[in-house]
Amino acid sequence: MAVLTPELRAQAEAIVARYPRPRSAILPLLYLVQSVEGWVSPEGLREVAELLGLRTAEVEAVATFYTMIRPRPTGRHVVNVCTNLSCALRGGRDVYAAAREAAGLRPGEESSADGLFTVREEECLGACDGAPVMQVDFANHERVTPERARELLDALRRGEVPAPSRGAAPRDFRHACRILAGVEDLA
Amino acid sequence: MSDGPRIITAHWGDERVIPYEGYVRVGGYEGLRRALAMSPEEVIAEVKASGLRGRGGAGFPTGVKWSFVPQDTGKPTYVVCNFDESEPGTFNNRELVEREPHQVLEGIAIAAYAIRSNLAFIYCRGEFLWPGSVLRRALEEAYEHGVLGERVLGTDHRLDVVLHRGAGAYICGEETALLSSLEGYRGQPRQRPPFPAIEGLYASPTVINNVETLCFVPHILRNGASWFTSIGTERSPGTKVFSISGKVERPGNYELPMGTPFRVLLEEHAGGVLGGRALKAWTPGGSSTPMLTAEHLDVALDFESVQQAGSMLGTGAVMVMDETDCMVEAVRRMVRFYAHESCGKCTPCREGTWWVSRVLDRIEAGYGRPEDLPLLEDLVPNLLFRGFCPLLDGAVSPVASGLRHFREEFERHIEERRCPFTGRGSATGVAEPPAPPAPQEPAPGPVPLSEVLG
Ligand SMILES: Cc1cc2nc3c(=O)[nH]c(=O)nc-3n(C[C@H](O)[C@H](O)[C@H](O)COP(=O)(O)O)c2cc1C
Ligand code: SF4
Ligand code: FES
Numbered sequence: 255m256a257v258l259t260p261e262l263r264a265q266a267e268a269i270v271a272r273y274p275r276p277r278s279a280i281l282p283l284l285y286l287v288q289s290v291e292g293w294v295s296p297e298g299l300r301e302v303a304e305l306l307g308l309r310t311a312e313v314e315a316v317a318t319f320y321t322m323i324r325p326r327p328t329g330r331h332v333v334n335v336c337t338n339l340s341c342a343l344r345g346g347r348d349v350y351a352a353a354r355e356a357a358g359l360r361p362g363e364e365s366s367a368d369g370l371f372t373v374r375e376e377e378c379l380g381a382c383d384g385a386p387v388m389q390v391d392f393a394n395h396e397r398v399t400p401e402r403a404r405e406l407l408d409a410l411r412r413g414e415v416p417a418p419s420r421g422a423a424p425r426d427f428r429h430a431c432r433i434l435a436g437v438e439d440l441a
Numbered sequence: 442m443s444d445g446p447r448i449i450t451a452h453w454g455d456e457r458v459i460p461y462e463g464y465v466r467v468g469g470y471e472g473l474r475r476a477l478a479m480s481p482e483e484v485i486a487e488v489k490a491s492g493l494r495g496r497g498g499a500g501f502p503t504g505v506k507w508s509f510v511p512q513d514t515g516k517p518t519y520v521v522c523n524f525d526e527s528e529p530g531t532f533n534n535r536e537l538v539e540r541e542p543h544q545v546l547e548g549i550a551i552a553a554y555a556i557r558s559n560l561a562f563i564y565c566r567g568e569f570l571w572p573g574s575v576l577r578r579a580l581e582e583a584y585e586h587g588v589l590g591e592r593v594l595g596t597d598h599r600l601d602v603v604l605h606r607g608a609g610a611y612i613c614g615e616e617t618a619l620l621s622s623l624e625g626y627r628g629q630p631r632q633r634p635p636f637p638a639i640e641g642l643y644a645s646p647t648v649i650n651n652v653e654t655l656c657f658v659p660h661i662l663r664n665g666a667s668w669f670t671s672i673g674t675e676r677s678p679g680t681k682v683f684s685i686s687g688k689v690e691r692p693g694n695y696e697l698p699m700g701t702p703f704r705v706l707l708e709e710h711a712g713g714v715l716g717g718r719a720l721k722a723w724t725p726g727g728s729s730t731p732m733l734t735a736e737h738l739d740v741a742l743d744f745e746s747v748q749q750a751g752s753m754l755g756t757g758a759v760m761v762m763d764e765t766d767c768m769v770e771a772v773r774r775m776v777r778f779y780a781h782e783s784c785g786k787c788t789p790c791r792e793g794t795w796w797v798s799r800v801l802d803r804i805e806a807g808y809g810r811p812e813d814l815p816l817l818e819d820l821v822p823n824l825l826f827r828g829f830c831p832l833l834d835g836a837v838s839p840v841a842s843g844l845r846h847f848r849e850e851f852e853r854h855i856e857e858r859r860c861p862f863t864g865r866g867s868a869t870g871v872a873e874p875p876a877p878p879a880p881q882e883p884a885p886g887p888v889p890l891s892e893v894l895g
Contacts, residue, residue: 274517274560274605275643281608288846314642319627319784320608322567334568338529339728339774340686340760357493377611377778378529382760383687383693420539421571430570433604440574441845 257290257298265437266305271438276306280316283436285322289431293324322434326358329365329372331410331429335391335403337375341383345399349386352400356407370411372427384419391410392431393423446672448680451513453540461582464543468586472659475594476551484555490666492678496616497523497651498726498755500744502679507648509638510556516645520553520561521623524576524652525607525614527566529778530758533682533694534652538572541656542579548655550593550600551662556648558600564619567607575615577604599826613783614646615830616649618784629709629786630830653682673699677743681754687723687761690714700744706742706759718763722846726755728775729835731842752842767862768850772802772843779836790821790833792796793824797840802874807866809855817851818844 258266266286270279277359282419283305287298294302294317296310303313317323333352335341352372355371357371384396388403395406396419409416416421424430430440448645466468478485489504493645496525510518522545526534538545549561565573580602585587593600605623612618613628620642622628657679661669670678679700683706686692690712697706703723707713714720718734731752733740740750747754762771780794797820800813821841824833844851850861859866867873 275624278605278623280625281606281622284608285606310530316625316627318609320567322607322609337774338778339771340530340692342774343687343760344763344772345767376568377781378527378531380526380532380535380566382530382532382684382758385686385692389568392568394571418571421574424570433570433574434567434608436577436606439577440571 285435301378334376338378341386344385348387393418472662491669496653517556519647527611529758531756548658612784646851685759688763727758728754768847775839789827807858
């Protein structure tokens, strides 16, 4: 089964046209594939390669370099908790532990068995004035306590989109990937 | 509170300047208008005369960089705005974009005119979902109002700006890695020279500037170079947006004249150390700049003075640690970042950051060995300046400065077999830390095998 529908293929071609050279479109195209699958599967890699006239291995070499391109199935929501210095000084590690627990992760697990959450320990998210910082699908929540982290995950479990500290939030990880591909925008 | 002149944050808090009309109402795009009435060479001369230095870390004079761009290569020229902001502790680019996105666009447009470029890119950090959307909206407005497009402000200068989102790799902030990434390769640094100004994006002349740097440009065009040099210090003119975080009462971004003493930033603006505790350590410019201590409270925050004090101004990102914070843990956390973000291209960095991480992990966990401190001290000079790019030097900074200023804390960890701050360690039954994930495999460089093999 093809990952990209004819409609998405048309969007992919518009993305390629933004750049002087097609290969520059590789990241947005990977995001586009990821917005369908929630990750980039081998079939997804093949389709990106075909769109750009590259070999699959060349696309894979690029995809594996970037942590936001997911090489395995990913939860509906991606929760990133910053534990870099300024957040660690303000309790970021406790927030990370609480988020993992609330997602129901066992040691060593990154994604929950119910497919709802992927929880990651993140490096500085460029918002240290709001430490500790937690992102839900790349929308920032600042000054998060372990208690607040649990509340946020509960809200997501109920299907809500919690309001971030600034700006607007995407519905879920796949929606975030459409925004990152540049084919949709935040409200 | 001593209030100096605020230039690029003057309208912060006023949400009306976010949309195009509000920005224009406060004088926005006046700098671009002036620039377009001058020749590109005159624009470069003005920026040169202002002494503006890059705010992305290295402090290179902006006008000088622009003047390196050759105009006789027959190739197009490009401007790239570096909005990858990922140096730990740094968050001013993000707020500059969120609060006044057109200011950055105006800077980009002036830079493009100055080097006769018709295409610019904004490399936006992937995790900056909302800030990127703010920029996207501003770009749409700029096209609608004829600031971008076929005829910039009615002149025959053409400019398109493409927003490009990264995908989670600190190294892509390094300018040559950024170019590899923007060309669609793994984000690994390239040999310099040739410098990007000569051979950058698609091997064409390219100017790369930080968001904050570009924000100053419209004001310099509007108010003149001599106005800018009247602020700050002689060799570091203008203001700087300092990001301060960690153990302070009021973390945030504060725009102050270059040369403002650290004490003023900490005490008058950030409200002092959290809970009135004593200052122990601070980074002047992100975690890759050597830490300073309470003895350095009166160091002036400009490129030269911070260097004299044994560190670097870097991105002006101050992370503050107080008397209750463990320096071994702080150093361990900082080094882990670089070990994680090492792009894997060169051995000293790929392997070195991994080994230093292992040693620090075991010291913090109470499994340190007496020979570990000499080992770390030996690693420092063996790693410094041995990497292909400066990322490795950033990894070494916290280790070297941690040992320089806080050696006795490292010694106590080893002697007591636990962390003296948390009380936890092998002495209290903490398990020996497992090895961190293995270093990355050496990765294919920007030239794919298929091209080499034909
Ligand atoms: C490891 C590393 C990471 C960097 N990250 C950034 C960054 O995120 N943003 C940035 O503007 N400059 C970053 N730089 C500096 C850039 O290489 C470059 O000097 C800068 O973008 C030039 O702009 P400026 O002259 O306006 O400062 C980084 C440098 C290194 C070595
Ligand atoms: S020093 Fe580190 S980040 Fe820089 S090229 Fe070498 S491996 Fe990559
Ligand atoms: S250290 Fe957490 S956002 Fe910077």
